[in-house]
Amino acid sequence: MADDLLRFERRLARLRKLTPGERAALASLPLVTVEFPANHDIVRQGERPTQSCLILEGFAASHKVTLDGRRQILSLSISGDMPDLQTLYLGVVDSGLATLTRSVVAFMPHAAVRDVVRLFPSIGDLLWHLTLVDASVFREWIANIGLRDARARVAHLFCEIMVRTKAAGLSDGSRCRFPLTQVELAEATGVSAVHMNRTMQFLRQTGHVSLTGEELVIHDWHGLATLASFDPAYLHLEPPST
């Protein structure tokens, strides 16, 4: 159990150094670990969850689906992320959450989280902070889809993934595991699957990236970041100097 929390503690510690008391409080959270196959719903739109989850292994995505079945991916979650922390306070969830790959997920009851937050307000602040970073990423995605063309959008997504996986200790900054299909990338960037394929060909042939089924490699970080106008500030990886 304590092992499961390591990634999450590291995630929180990126915001601020944790005190021993806080670490003990986190360790007291009752976790239930579950393994899911790829493309499995974790939370369905319209439900009222009574627990939040923590991604331990794999990739997950929150999304919204239209009546005619088209899907928009709203955010990607990697190990150490708590993609549905917002369900702690919002009643009905307005977006679904599903695995993209085989994943290991730890669940913690809302009641237990609330207890910890009540006893350790500073942990509440950290969790709040976490949800604010999520919101910041949502804002960037609005701008990404709203004002960049397809190539820049995809480049931006790759930059974000590389920076986040590096911060999470999952990559060296130039290559990381990223086993998403082109259809899923299309759903995340708001382009059609066919155009996603052509955009990938462009990014590959111009030597920016290569993306095999399993691994993303950025060959030309500067070029990719320039193409995307990527500025990692919105990820708020530097602890704020309060």
Place this chain on the structure above:
Amino acid sequence: MADDLLRFERRLARLRKLTPGERAALASLPLVTVEFPANHDIVRQGERPTQSCLILEGFAASHKVTLDGRRQILSLSISGDMPDLQTLYLGVVDSGLATLTRSVVAFMPHAAVRDVVRLFPSIGDLLWHLTLVDASVFREWIANIGLRDARARVAHLFCEIMVRTKAAGLSDGSRCRFPLTQVELAEATGVSAVHMNRTMQFLRQTGHVSLTGEELVIHDWHGLATLASFDPAYLHLEPPST
């Protein structure tokens, strides 16, 4: 001063009934009220604000700007909203905030807000909750821009504004003050200004809405909501049954 807080208290009370102690705590916040003309920056991208603001009158927008000057509006704020609550925990702001119309804004120092949150954790929860609703709106905007066409996007924006102004006591649900230019609407929906104009003509000629410089009137709510696939759940106006 106490008067300035009324709208904000009502905004919070939509989440949960406030106790007398909480209301007193809010009233203790030192507010500085400022009036701004239209198109005036409140917070600039890259700054590190030491205070948060509360919109008392008028309309504001948070936005991101590209190097070549194109702007994406990320959210609209109306009276009673705290559009930059996130600056309380995030250091550098990743998005700017500016008035769209003449506005009255109340500022409160982060330090004072932190004090209140420390003494009244339940107010911290309410503010957290507020930022979660903001994030929910961001998510819907991603989906709005990512998977709807121009007509549906604009229709969706109008539906959102009408529901929110109604909830804030600023409209009866069919007409409200909404003095945005077509350029600003274009920036909020990710379409060009010219296409925005043509989209407005469509929505006007099909009898869905009319939008004079000052006022938005929705003539056919059902038609507009259908066109937009509008579902107000993401605004989380119903208090959650915890």
Place this chain on the structure above:
DNA sequence: CGAGCTTTTGATCCGAGTCAATCTTCGTGG
């Protein structure tokens, strides 16, 4: 080997962007 994904390609079409000019409004100063 064959079924079912995923990727790729080619052809065609359309929503929306861009450019450039005109028209309206409206506030301001002569």
Place this chain on the structure above:
DNA sequence: CCACGAAGATTGACTCGGATCAAAAGCTCG
């Protein structure tokens, strides 16, 4: 009271990024 300028709304012509449709080609795994 009107001329003038600036901002916003509107129009028309043209272009283009990206969607759609349909089919083919690779992969992967039972």
